[in-house]
Amino acid sequence: MVMTTIASAFIWIAAIYELIKPSKEQNNRKIIVLTSLGTLSTLVITISLFQNMLGV
Numbered sequence: 001m002v003m004t005t006i007a008s009a010f011i012w013i014a015a016i017y018e019l020i021k022p023s024k025e026q027n028n029r030k031i032i033v034l035t036s037l038g039t040l041s042t043l044v045i046t047i048s049l050f051q052n053m054l055g056v
Contacts, residue, residue: 001048008041 015034018026 001045004041004048005045008038008045011038011041 011034015031015038018031018034
């Protein structure tokens with residue numbers, strides 16, 4: 001769980017770093033991939049936290 005959280009944080013940092021670049025230097029495919037991976041990892045973390053709270 002800790003590794004997933006750290007990986008998710010690094011994915012979001014990379015996505016933000018790509019988004020703050022000037023428009024001409026941005027790689028749209030990279031932004032889409034990083035955002036998708038970030039969303040998926042955040043969903044996994046959220047589901048895991050709810051399962052732990054409910055004791056499932």
